Amino acid sequence: MESLQILALALGAAWASGINLYATVTLLGVLNMVGVVPLPDEMQILSNPLVLAAAATLFFVEFLADKIPAVDSLWDAIHTFIRIPAGALMAVGAADGFGGEVMGEDLETIAALVMGGTLAASSHLTKATSRAVINTSPEPFSNWFASFFEDFLAIGGVLLAVFNPLVFLGLLALFVLLAIWLVPKLWRVLRFLLSKLGIGSPPKEDIGAAIAPNGLVIRGRPAMGSNGGPPAKLDDQ
Numbered sequence: 001m002e003s004l005q006i007l008a009l010a011l012g013a014a015w016a017s018g019i020n021l022y023a024t025v026t027l028l029g030v031l032n033m034v035g036v037v038p039l040p041d042e043m044q045i046l047s048n049p050l051v052l053a054a055a056a057t058l059f060f061v062e063f064l065a066d067k068i069p070a071v072d073s074l075w076d077a078i079h080t081f082i083r084i085p086a087g088a089l090m091a092v093g094a095a096d097g098f099g100g101e102v103m104g105e106d107l108e109t110i111a112a113l114v115m116g117g118t119l120a121a122s123s124h125l126t127k128a129t130s131r132a133v134i135n136t137s138p139e140p141f142s143n144w145f146a147s148f149f150e151d152f153l154a155i156g157g158v159l160l161a162v163f164n165p166l167v168f169l170g171l172l173a174l175f176v177l178l179a180i181w182l183v184p185k186l187w188r189v190l191r192f193l194l195s196k197l198g199i200g201s202p203p204k205e206d207i208g209a210a211i212a213p214n215g216l217v218i219r220g221r222p223a224m225g226s227n228g229g230p231p232a233k234l235d236d237q
Helices: 003-033 041-047 049-065 071-098 105-134 141-163 165-196
Strands: none
Touching: 003 041, 003 049, 003 071, 003 105, 003 141, 003 165, 041 049, 041 071, 049 071, 071 105, 105 141, 105 165, 141 165
């Protein structure tokens, strides 16, 4: 594999693992098994029949769990401790394809761990916070749509990374910028919604600044006076 392909594979596998780890493992394992995409030596284990069977089974379980409101958020919370380190290890395995020719094996491993873990964390946190906000909606359709879209992103991202690495890397850069902008806003909205349920405290800043378009903030009603009308004005002295 060429250096650009290896880089895209490392970053793509880490990023997709943060969204759907089991779909990523299953897809890469199958592509390697049938000879479509030869993986580096450290990733050959993904084509092991036992690994493939376990990944495919867990992918099916996640496919169902991810469509159920509240269950999906619990699943995401548990997988915070699985997707991020797995994404880092996927990047390290892919970086084995460089063979130490770029920065030396030790530096390549460290760089892959940091970049892979960071990418997996960014995609996982974007997914988890957005789904938690969506789950506040009483209807299930937005949740289903988000789940199918995430499956499409993970699978499509891996395929794009291995078949058109340059385009994938460009889109990945846009995603990182979007995540940097979006995740803090989603977190503020989530804290605000949870505070309405009596869970935690609301964000200190005005929630309107996080969710209103073009910086437009909708203010609340003015305080009422003791007689039910507007508060009395003090006469100028």
